[in-house]
Amino acid sequence: MGILKNKKTMVITAVVIAAAIGAGGMTLHANAALKVNSYTASTDTIVKTVEVNGNVVSDNTASIYSNINGKIEAINYKIGDYVKKGDTIISYDNEDIEQKIALAEYSMQESFASYDSIIQSGGRSAGLYSEAKNTLNELETQINDTQAAIDNLNRSITARRASIAEYGANLQISAIDWSDNPDSSEYENLQKLIATNSYDQQFDPEVLRMQEELTTLTTQLASYRELKAQMISQKATGYAGLITEGTKEQIEAAKAAGELSTNDEVSNLKEALGGIKADFDGVITAIGVSENETVGDGTLLFTIESTDDVVIKVNVNKYDILDIEEGQTTSCMIKGKDYTGKISRIEHMTGQGETSTIGVEVTLDEPDENIILGLETKVKVTTASLDDALTIPMDALFTDDAGEYVYVLQDNEAKRRTVETGVKNEDYVQILYGVDNGETVIWNDETDLEDGMSVRAE
Template sequence: MKLFSKKQIETGEEEKLGTPAVDGEGQQETDKTQEVMAYIRKRNPRRKKKLIRIAIAAVLLAAILGGVVHAKTKGNSQGVQLATVAVERGDVEQNISTSGTVESENIQTYFADVAAPVSKVNVKAGDTVKMGDELLTYNTDTLAMDNEQAKLTASSTKKKLQAQLEEGSLNELKFVTSTAELGTYDAQIADLEGRIDQVYCMINSNKKWMSTEGVRLESEIAELESKKASVSKNSAKDHYRNEIDARREEINKHGTTDLEEYLRQGQEELSKLKEGRSASEGTQKSSEAGILTGTQKSEITDESKLAELNAKEAAANLSKASKGVSANFAGIVTDVQVVEGSTTSPGTQLFTVADSQNVKVTLKVSKYDLEYIREGQSADVTIAGYEYTGKVTRIDRMAQRSDNGTAVVSAEIHIDQPDNNIFLGIEAKAVIHIAKAEKTLMLPVELVNSSTDGYYCYVVQNGVVERRELEIGISSDTYVEIKSGLEDGDRVVQNSMIELVEGMQAVALDEMGAPIVENAVSENEVSDNSVSDNNSQPEE
């Protein structure tokens, strides 16, 4: 059986193709095919493209049905003829097409940082500015006078306060030294008192032991002494003597004589430490009256700092007013709220400028696309007919409700190298590149079947139909990446009206409908195509 190609149908060369060798109903299908071709030639040229697609489908169906009839009626010993396509090798790219709004990544509102009259406003809303452009200028006459007065006041105040601080510095040194000595004494006294308390506890513990265990051991010693006196053998006497010595040693361990001596020495040392602390405390009190108090020192310091701050502030205000207000980056002025002749105060809102060198497209991503989008993925962006590249830089972690109530997640695409053709606030189209497999085996989406066990297809191998279990990868609208299950040169059966059974005999037909000779490789069997489309996995 032989099929018509799309090219031959469009060029009207079907007469040169020959007629499939079929009988009965198969011949009727061929007659219908010829009627379809004649109909196409008579139609309006505007509808020709659509009708050609219909004709292709009709021809393919007729050819397949003809093959079925021919196989069943004539009993071809080589098996049923099946249309096949060669496994291709090329690029499969999975993309997501979407749209969003062009926005600036950096929007700055400028506020006045000085109180001064406005001399001139140099921009209006909608103007484009470059980094460093002067947006506003001030009148600085009053600020220059304030600056000179503040410098004189700061110098006079500093000299007066310095004299007061030098007068009290000596007494302050004595006060600091004695205070440090008191801290040392307090630490030593606390440590020694802790050790004395421990000795007291040990003495009390030993006395308690002696009142019970000591009494018992003394009783045992008296009994052992009596037994020792009643025996005559030296060996027996030595035994009782050893027993008595062991008990006396245990009693001596719990004696309090050494502990009481250590307690006496510790109390003497504690008394000396307290005397030293008392002397340092007297020095501290005597020097305190001759130094500046903390409040006095704080007042002197604050007064000096205040004079310095006033002078610095006056100088800073004059400097800021002299510079005016300049753009921190290239962008577009979106709002102007100041007028010439007005006097600003710190915090007065002046301008709003949107950065035009750092631009993004903000998207609303549905839950169906969210599982594929990741930060760092590249994207192609089209804005007002101009094309740019970009990258996904942010995906919000909280969904919002769209106008129709659907939950969507905001995402952002940073635009690389923006130019003057970009307009903020308009719609942009974006194609996000999810994944790409290069020079991989691939099949048209419609040839990949699915079941509860996974994906599969049928191939004709050595005249026999085989079912191949497939491991698939990414997919576009047209092609699916084949990771395993097929090899270069395999011929995959196209969608057929015949119920395919693994092991049945078959003759593979190429893309032109001609039988394929075993071990021969056609020019279409291995190709290097590139496929880029928007899609997800094949539907089951």
């Protein structure tokens, strides 16, 4: 920005007067007029700029980590190298990766077989449990019915034997009554009946039939109870192997998760066969591995900073920041090449330290591979630009306690004019009031002018 000149109050020296007298009187000769610089006020475009120093940095940094366990075969670039999008930065040992792919796919198939075996085993257990449960229900009925039949038979046998015994007892009583007449046919008849009754008490056909049926039922009951014991054991075994719906869902979820994990692993391994490539144009700023090193999942491979998304970070003082706004155009030179850009960000806080500055970021319009990150550069910010502005040189503008003023050439004399100014830069100033378009303003680089002074414009 131009420095305004201060007008000094001076008195015309005696040397000038003496020169006039020596020329033949008190009247000043035309040659005594002060030679001055002149400029015709005219409309033009005036641009105001602020210059600040900054550093070139990337606005997009990516740290790339390994997503597989593998062996590094080759590192194709060094720190500081420029790379293009798609360039292979690091290559893995492909033979090692292919073995890992085969192992992962085999493990997945083995896991699937294990899951299927569990489900099938659960199905078999469910069948055994269901069979045992249904059979036990049937056996319980059969056991109860058979036991009831046995009880009925035992009661019938007991009643039959009691009836035969009672009949025999009555025969004995009758035989006693006829014992006084042993030769009678009645007594002889009674003895025959007593003998038959005695036989019947041991070998009654009905009793024998019921006893035979009882034996069959008792054997059947024992068979039922043995089968019941077996079914109880089978039910317990089946229950232990049952897979509930919740467990089945968990198994299916574990299977799906395992499949997804293995597929991701295989996908990452297959992708790694082609090496790790740059996602954008940029500069390698860090490498975290070495060749022939076996790295694990999550290991830092390299860091790349984009040269497509480049900003210049500058610190602006508290005076210049008043004129700076987001969106203003900028220009700078990096490695001898001009670049344009815009103010893209202004921090809303001052920095720490002795000098309170505000951080400002400039985004370049068309960065390229010639950009070197970290370089210092001077940025010129266009803070104002006016077309058709009435302008004069900054050298023609003066100031004192009364304000700003100029000298206008009028009838070969310097005429002081108070002016109101607008936009200023190092060379020119916009005149808002006090000078008309086409008027000539004057100044002298060595001598201060005064109102009414005789002058001669160059």
